[in-house]
Amino acid sequence: MAARAGIASSSTTLSPRVAQGGSNIRGEQRGKKRKSPCLSMPLFRSPLSRMLVSPRIQLPGIRLRSPLVGHRKSPYAERRMLHIDLNMEVEEENADAEERGLDSGIDQVHQENAQNCFDADDDVPVALEDEETGVDPGQENIQPWFDPFFDSDVDDVVPVPQENTRKNVVPDNDKRRAIFDAMLVKARKGYLKGHESKEVSAQFSVPVRTVQRIWKKGKSCLDQGIPVDVESGRSRCGRKKMVVDVSRLEDSSILSRTTIQDVATQLGVSTSKVYRMKKEGAIKRVSSSFDPHLTDQNKIDRLRWCLEMLDPRSVPHNPVFKPLFDYIFIDEKWFNITRKTVRYYVAPTAARCIRTIQNKNFIPKIMILTALARPRFDSDGNCTFDGKIGCFPFVTHTAAKRSSVNRPAGTIEMKPIESITKEVIRNVMIEKVLPAVRAKWPREDAGKPIYIQQDNARPHIAPDDRMFCEAAKQDGFNIKLVCQPANSPDLNVLDLGFFNSIQSIQYKSASTTTEELVAAVDRAFEDYPVRRSNKIFLSLHACMREIIEVLGGNSYDLPHIKKGVLERQGLLPLQLRCNAKSVNAAILSLRTMADT
Known part of the structure; x- marks a missing residue:
């Protein structure tokens, strides 16, 4: 046992089985099926290798004996083995080897391996030659086994991932x-x-x-x-999913299911479950706003109006709506200087902006009449007419009676008109709207009929107003005034989306006076994209198509026709089509309602 525990000296000869080849020192042939009594253990370069096997070195004349193979002592060489302690660290092994006098042998072998295994010029492993071992010149390419755990710097060892790692492959x-x-x-x-x-x-x-x-x-x-x-x-596998009957929500009032907590109480589940159901699409959040109340006569008027908007040449087989190039939509709207609540983003350390006003129910505002027509484009997609007739505020210019910190007495100020009457509307239509139409309308369509559509507000003038009709026929124009059906804001492009768009743009600029507010609205009106206003007219076609489907009612959802996608693909239509069966059914229903 003492001989096995020691390290062979430099004069110790290598075993004949270390040499590569088919013959030993005496020239005898080695058996084909004879197992080697010495097994070279593989090198583990992973960080966990020190927990699996103890570090070992393989020196010339030193091999590890396998416990599974019967060994027979060779008379030609002396074999040495090291005692292996699986619980010993590298430092403890070095200390133990030093106690047994092994430092000199280990250091000498490391120096020889470092000098012989790698060439200084090209870092290519070279053959290890030892004259004392008696290795034949033809077998000089034997490469020694280099253990990185006995290197001077253990931390520089690069872990090598182990191969043949079992992977849990679960195909879908x-x-x-x-x-x-x-x-x-x-x-x-x-x-x-x-x-x-x-x-x-x-x-x-x-x-x-x-x-x-x-x-x-x-x-x-x-x-x-x-x-x-x-x-x-x-x-x-796993816990089974809990099935929730969402139809139970229909049995309760909409006022008792306005929040997540209310829905969780109605269904008898947790709020987190309701959040997951909302994310999965089992339930959805909707908004309910007031719609105008429609009488039977209102439904008849709406249905008749939408049927008249169809191109007569396309009815009844392939009904298509009119392009509405000869229509000008007008309407009034109150524009506030600012909104009550403003949501904005700041840095975490920024202070909250303080806004003050004497009375939040009396925010300065002004009424503006807006006129809009459908824009026109040439064959190349260039805009030839933007359709923006203009914005006309209801204001008066008066001199200030008293001096203040803002202006001296006598300064001309812009004051909003608080009471809008029929005379005020008539003056704005004759003095501002009609001249703007004659100035901006395309010259090639000047002699064709032009229809100005308005709602049925009481201050609006009648279509047969004498003063308006006389002014509308000047300069060779044929301008007519028409009224849309009652309680039908969805039949006017301004109420359908244009007003909300320019108001959102106007809110982005700070205004403190009436002049600044009017300038901000004019700027938002002029900066609004022309192609986007053209899409609102297609939305009007979609609304009229749905009104025909529901026979004049307003219980419909505005469909999404993906106008942006169609425009990017170059497939945006000029006018929408309507279902021929729905049109025929609406015509028959209109006759039946008119008879009753």
């Missing part, structure tokens, strides 16, 4: 079906050969055992005459 259901179909093609009379399973395994990068299980499960279904089901059962 589509891939499992593809695997079974591939095996079904290779099968002959319901049987497969071993190499065919391996080919499918390599094709889909899954273990062979997984391929065999899928084939066994699918073949069992075929033998029983049932549909093939090779899906994995992993989706059915």
Whole structure:
């Protein structure tokens, strides 16, 4: 045992089995099936290798004896073994070796290995030659085994990932079906050969055992005459999903289910469950706003109006709405200087902006009349007419009676008109709207009829107003005034979306006076994109199509026709089509309601 624990000196000869080749020192041939009494253990470079096996060195003449192979002592060389302690650290091993007088031998071997194994010029391993070992010149390419754990710097060792690591490959259901179909093609009379399973395994990068299980499960279904089901059962594991009957919400009032907590109380679940249901689409949040109340006569008027907006040449087989190039939409709206509540983003350390006002119910505002027509484009997509007739505020200019910190007495100020009467509307229409139409309307359509559509507000003038009709026929123009159906803001492009758009733009600029407010609205009106205003006219076509579907009612949802996508693809239509069956049914219903 003492001989096994020591380290061989430099004069110790190597075992004849260390040399590569088919003969030993005496020239005898080595048996083909004879197992070597010395097994070289593989090198583990991972950080966990010190917990698996103890560091060891392989020196010339030192090998580790395998406990599984019967050994026979060779008379030609002396073998040495090291005692292995699996619980010993590197520092403890060095200290133990120093106590036994092994430092000199280890250091000498490290120096020889570092000098002989790697060449200084090209860092290529070279042959280890030892004259005392008696190695033949033809076997001088034997490379020694270098243990990095005995290097001077253990931290510089690069961990090498271990190969043949078992991976838990779980193919999805589509891939499992593809695997079974591939095996079904290779099968002959319901049987497969071993190499065919391996080919499918390599094709889909899954273990062979997984391929065999899928084939066994699918073949069992075929033998029983049932549909093939090779899906994995992993989706059915775990806690079963709780099924919630969302139809119970319909039994309660909408006022008792306005919040997440209310919905959770009505369904008897937690609020987190309601959040997940909302994310999955089981429930959704909707808004309910007031719609105008429609009488039977209002429905008849709305239905008749929408049917008249169809191109007569396309009815009844292929009904298409008019392009509305000859219509000008006008309406009034109050514009406030600012809104009551403003939401904005700041840095976490920023202070909150303080806004003050004497009375939040009396924010300065002004009424503005807006006139808008449909823009026109040429064949190349260039805008030839933007359709923006103008914004006309209802204001007066008066001199200040008293001096103040803001202006002296006598300064001309812009004051909003608080009371809008029919005379005020008539003056604005004759003195501002009609001249703007004659100035901006395309010259090629000056002699054609132009329709100005307004709602049925009481201050509005009648279509047959004498003073307006006389002013509308000047300069060769034929301008007519028409009124849209009552209680129908969805039939005016301004109420349909244009007003909200320019007001949102106007709120982005700070205004403190009436002049600044009017300038901000004019700037928002002029800066509004022309192509976006053209899309609002298509939304008007969509609204009229839905009104025809519901026979004049307003209980419909505005459909999304993806105008932005169609515009990017160059497929945005000029006018929308309507269902011929719906149009015929609406015409028949209109006749029936008119008779009753």
